Amino acid sequence: MFKNIQKYLLINYPLLWNTKVVPTTFILIVINLIFFFIGLEKGKLDFFENDNNYTYDDEAVVIFFSILVSILLLILWLVFYFKNNSFKSFYPKRTLSLFKEWCIVLFISFLISLFTSSYYYGKDVRMRSYFTEQEAKNRCEILSKASFFVEGSYSNNYYDEDYDEIPVAEASKVSVIAADTAVVANDSIKFNGKKYSYFSLLNKNVNSYSFFDHESDSIRKKTIKTWLVNQQKDSIKSVFKQYLAIAKEHNLKGNIDENKWLDLIYDYPNFVNYREIGSSNMNYEYYDNVNQPQDSLNKYIKVVNGVKYEYYKYFVPEKSLNYNYSKISEAWVAPNMSFASILISFYFAIGLSLLIFGFRVTSGRNWLIAVISLGVISILLGIFSIIIRSDYSFALAVILLTLFTFIYFIVTISRKKSKNISGVILNAMLWLFPSFFPLIYYVILEILRDLAQAHPVDYLLSEYYPAIQFLKDYGVIFAYLNIAFIIIFMLFLSVKIKQWRGLAEG
Amino acid sequence: MSEFEKQYEELLNFLKFEDFSILTKRIIDLTLDTEDINYYKKTNDLLIWLDHNENNVDAKKVKYQEILSDLHQTLISKPILEKKVLVSTSNLQKSYGSSSFGLGPIDMELRQGEILGLVGENGNGKTTLLRCLCGELFATSGKINYHFNFKDDYHLRTKLVYIPQRTETWYGSMFENLQFTATNYGYKPEENELVVELIIARLGLRKFRNHSWKSLSSGYKMRFELARMLLRKPEILLIDEPLANLDILAQQTVLEDFRSIAKSPFRPIGIVLSSQQLYEVEKTSDQVIFLKQGKQKNLHEKASQENEVVVANNLVIEFESSLTQGELGTIFENLNMISLQFNGGTYIVNFPDTVSVYDFMQLAISHKIPLQYFRNISNSTRRFFVS
Numbered sequence: 102m103f104k105n106i107q108k109y110l111l112i113n114y115p116l117l118w119n120t121k122v123v124p125t126t127f128i129l130i131v132i133n134l135i136f137f138f139i140g141l142e143k144g145k146l147d148f149f150e151n152d153n154n155y156t157y158d159d160e161a162v163v164i165f166f167s168i169l170v171s172i173l174l175l176i177l178w179l180v181f182y183f184k185n186n187s188f189k190s191f192y193p194k195r196t197l198s199l200f201k202e203w204c205i206v207l208f209i210s211f212l213i214s215l216f217t218s219s220y221y222y223g224k225d226v227r228m229r230s231y232f233t234e235q236e237a238k239n240r241c242e243i244l245s246k247a248s249f250f251v252e253g254s255y256s257n258n259y260y261d262e263d264y265d266e267i268p269v270a271e272a273s274k275v276s277v278i279a280a281d282t283a284v285v286a287n288d289s290i291k292f293n294g295k296k297y298s299y300f301s302l303l304n305k306n307v308n309s310y311s312f313f314d315h316e317s318d319s320i321r322k323k324t325i326k327t328w329l330v331n332q333q334k335d336s337i338k339s340v341f342k343q344y345l346a347i348a349k350e351h352n353l354k355g356n357i358d359e360n361k362w363l364d365l366i367y368d369y370p371n372f373v374n375y376r377e378i379g380s381s382n383m384n385y386e387y388y389d390n391v392n393q394p395q396d397s398l399n400k401y402i403k404v405v406n407g408v409k410y411e412y413y414k415y416f417v418p419e420k421s422l423n424y425n426y427s428k429i430s431e432a433w434v435a436p437n438m439s440f441a442s443i444l445i446s447f448y449f450a451i452g453l454s455l456l457i458f459g460f461r462v463t464s465g466r467n468w469l470i471a472v473i474s475l476g477v478i479s480i481l482l483g484i485f486s487i488i489i490r491s492d493y494s495f496a497l498a499v500i501l502l503t504l505f506t507f508i509y510f511i512v513t514i515s516r517k518k519s520k521n522i523s524g525v526i527l528n529a530m531l532w533l534f535p536s537f538f539p540l541i542y543y544v545i546l547e548i549l550r551d552l553a554q555a556h557p558v559d560y561l562l563s564e565y566y567p568a569i570q571f572l573k574d575y576g577v578i579f580a581y582l583n584i585a586f587i588i589i590f591m592l593f594l595s596v597k598i599k600q601w602r603g604l605a606e607g
Numbered sequence: 608m609s610e611f612e613k614q615y616e617e618l619l620n621f622l623k624f625e626d627f628s629i630l631t632k633r634i635i636d637l638t639l640d641t642e643d644i645n646y647y648k649k650t651n652d653l654l655i656w657l658d659h660n661e662n663n664v665d666a667k668k669v670k671y672q673e674i675l676s677d678l679h680q681t682l683i684s685k686p687i688l689e690k691k692v693l694v695s696t697s698n699l700q701k702s703y704g705s706s707s708f709g710l711g712p713i714d715m716e717l718r719q720g721e722i723l724g725l726v727g728e729n730g731n732g733k734t735t736l737l738r739c740l741c742g743e744l745f746a747t748s749g750k751i752n753y754h755f756n757f758k759d760d761y762h763l764r765t766k767l768v769y770i771p772q773r774t775e776t777w778y779g780s781m782f783e784n785l786q787f788t789a790t791n792y793g794y795k796p797e798e799n800e801l802v803v804e805l806i807i808a809r810l811g812l813r814k815f816r817n818h819s820w821k822s823l824s825s826g827y828k829m830r831f832e833l834a835r836m837l838l839r840k841p842e843i844l845l846i847d848e849p850l851a852n853l854d855i856l857a858q859q860t861v862l863e864d865f866r867s868i869a870k871s872p873f874r875p876i877g878i879v880l881s882s883q884q885l886y887e888v889e890k891t892s893d894q895v896i897f898l899k900q901g902k903q904k905n906l907h908e909k910a911s912q913e914n915e916v917v918v919a920n921n922l923v924i925e926f927e928s929s930l931t932q933g934e935l936g937t938i939f940e941n942l943n944m945i946s947l948q949f950n951g952g953t954y955i956v957n958f959p960d961t962v963s964v965y966d967f968m969q970l971a972i973s974h975k976i977p978l979q980y981f982r983n984i985s986n987s988t989r990r991f992f993v994s
């Protein structure tokens with residue numbers, strides 16, 4: 102099939118034939134699909150796994166192979182692509198012909214650089230496939246609420262909204278006491294104007310999921326606390342019921358039902374004498390400790406082969422649920438493949454395509470000299486930057502170097518004499534110009550930061566801060582705009598390169 | 608009688624004397640002149656038929672006659688264009704920075720259908736001149752004027768085909784490479800394969816169509832370059848030492864190919880070639896430029912320009928003989944010999960303009976001078992090599 106397609110392209114579309122774009126695209130799509138399906142498989146969740154008990158993930162091996170396959174395929178494609186070069190042979194070219202060729206090279210470079218991304222995308226898709234975003238969010242909400250009633254940490258009062266009313270001076274005093282006596286920072290909390298023990302159930306934390314921010318977690322905690330103090334037992338029981346239903350759906354088991362759970366934790370009005378519910382039925386090796394006596398109320402000890410193991414008397418499968426639902430929420434909220442992460446592949450492909458294109462339109466000799474020259478210049482500029490201790494002098498020098506290469510190249514074309522060293526300069530320009538605007542962005546940001554830090558009162562209050570924030574907020578957008586600039590510039594440059602090629606060699 | 612009719616007469620003679628090899632080549636040339644896909648098909652059919660009927664002379668003659676008549680009928684009405692000037696240089700000079708060597712000044716003019724031979728010893732500027740003409744080197748001073756339309760320098764260079772002495776490596780099969788060239792030069796998909804087949808056959812590469820660069824000899828690599836050049840339809844072909852790696856028979860074939868390609872009545876091109884094979888080049892070329900240390904020397908009876916050498920109408924004979932220089936000198940005194948030089952195994956004798964080549968031959972016969980070889984070089988640039 103490919104033979105016939107290539108034969109057709111050879112006599113109809115020589116550029117497509119020469120770049121081998123059809124068979125290469127097909128192969129690259131197939132390999133991307135393979136990595137996608139590997140990702141799909143790897144994204145499968147085992148709800149019995151948790152933080153302490155999971156299968157070793159051989160992700161590094163997959164990534165290593167994806168890179169290896171990319172390199173091998175790139176070499177193979179280049180061997181075929183470099184077999185013919187109509188531009189170097191001075192075959193007739195239309196004005197946009199070189200630009201089209203670069204676009205094809207960019208397209209193939211992009212597909213070649215996507216293997217790892219395809220793998221991650223496969224993982225994301227698989228994890229998202231378990232539930233719709235809303236459903237996953239609802240479930241995480243239930244899990245988060247229920248986690249309040251499972252073993253876990255107490256709130257850090259410094260950051261909890263309930264302690265806003267504690268004066269700064271008092272809080273500092275508490276901290277000093279804590280440092281001196283090595284006891285807990287505070288021995289009480291306040292909720293709705295009433296004081297509770299630090300170890301009260303009301304001071305428990307919830308497990309958070311990527312769906313929720315800190316504020317949302319606080320609101321959830323406040324809701325639960327309100328249920329507790331208002332004796333809204335039905336609401337709490339309903340959460341337990343839903344939680345246990347989710348667990349059952351995944352064949353995960355606890356050893357209590359919702360009624361028992363409520364009985365165990367509900368200790369109105371002070372919420373101090375509640376039973377701690379384990380997050381799994383896993384054992385922990387137990388060591389006798391004089392300072393920390395065994396919690397025989399909530400746990401029991403079992404001796405197996407002479408080794409003591411401590412178990413929770415009552416438990417729910419919180420560890421497994423939290424472990425797996427964290428992954429699901431992550432896949433929805435911050436997937437591996439996103440608008441921002443695809444930028445990396447884009448820029449990698451642009452860099453690769455320009456390396457190939459430079460070699461294609463100039464010569465191996467020019468290309469190699471450009472690599473060495475740029476390397477040496479970069480080292481010298483780096484040393485210079487270190488000596489003068491400037492954050493952005495390197496970036497500034499590269500910007501000036503880019504401008505120099507551009508001016509040299511345009512002047513060479515206008516003079517209509519010989520190419521001289523413009524082949525080397527052209528390569529350098531091709532590789533430098535994509536970083537032109539990002540470096541300007543970086544230099545401006547650094548200058549603004551310097552100015553803001555010199556502000557007499559506070560960095561955040563300086564007049565430069567809004568501009569810094571603006572640049573940071575729109576960083577990804579700028580990066581995409583830069584891609585648009587690169588494409589437009591290449592359109593212009595490809596026309597100029599054709600003119601340049603017509604110049605005498607010496 | 609038009610140029611085409613003269614050539615057609617020549618083809619009929621090839622047929623009459625059963626010189627089928629050259630006849631086939633010239634039929635292909637005429638087929639390409641028609642620029643008609645129907646003729647491409649017909650001639651290709653003939654080539655396929657010939658593959659299987661090589662020894663059937665009578666049937667071959669009939670087939671050839673048929674196709675010749677057809678081609679004649681079509682081409683007789685096709686207008687033959689006036690031969691235009693393609694390129695001219697005035698005071699062209701090229702120097703290489705610190706190097707002491709400098710080319711020029713060169714003044715020349717090349718027309719469609721003409722072959723210009725560049726001769727001279729190694730390192731005297733032949734390749735430099737070719738590279739200047741093809742746009743690879745820019746002229747330090749003076750001008751090169753191309754008298755055909757082009758949009759920019761790149762477009763100009765698509766119309767100038769330069770074949771260096773060491774041709775570049777290409778990859779893949781020869782046929783595929785030629786198809787790629789044909790597509791780039793605008794041949795329609797339906798005629799692509801037919802034209803490539805014709806051109807491959809034209810240059811005797813039919814058996815090697817699927818060969819790669821590595822599996823071809825230097826001579827066939829040169830033929831491949833010529834095939835590619837034919838597809839590129841250049842205005843000017845510039846070719847450096849095309850005879851260097853060829854045997855004597857192949858040299859004559861290539862030179863004959865150059866002549867017929869350049870002098871096509873309908874698609875004439877200009878050819879500039881450099882070579883050490885002085886006599887072969889002189890035989891083929893319409894004009895010869897001799898380069899000595901980068902300087903141009905033309906042979907003219909009257910020197911109108913600085914670079915032209917006045918040639919006295921002396922008789923200059925190059926010959927080989929077993930006699931000694933002294934013995935020969937005594938004999939040639941009879942014809943008022945001006946000089947006698949011994950030069951690399953051959954003698955060069957110079958007589959006044961009153962002496963003709965027949966006088967020399969008569970003298971040689973009467974004195975029974977043993978001659979292995981002799982040549983009248985009175986009007987050859989060979990004189991520059993020996994002077």
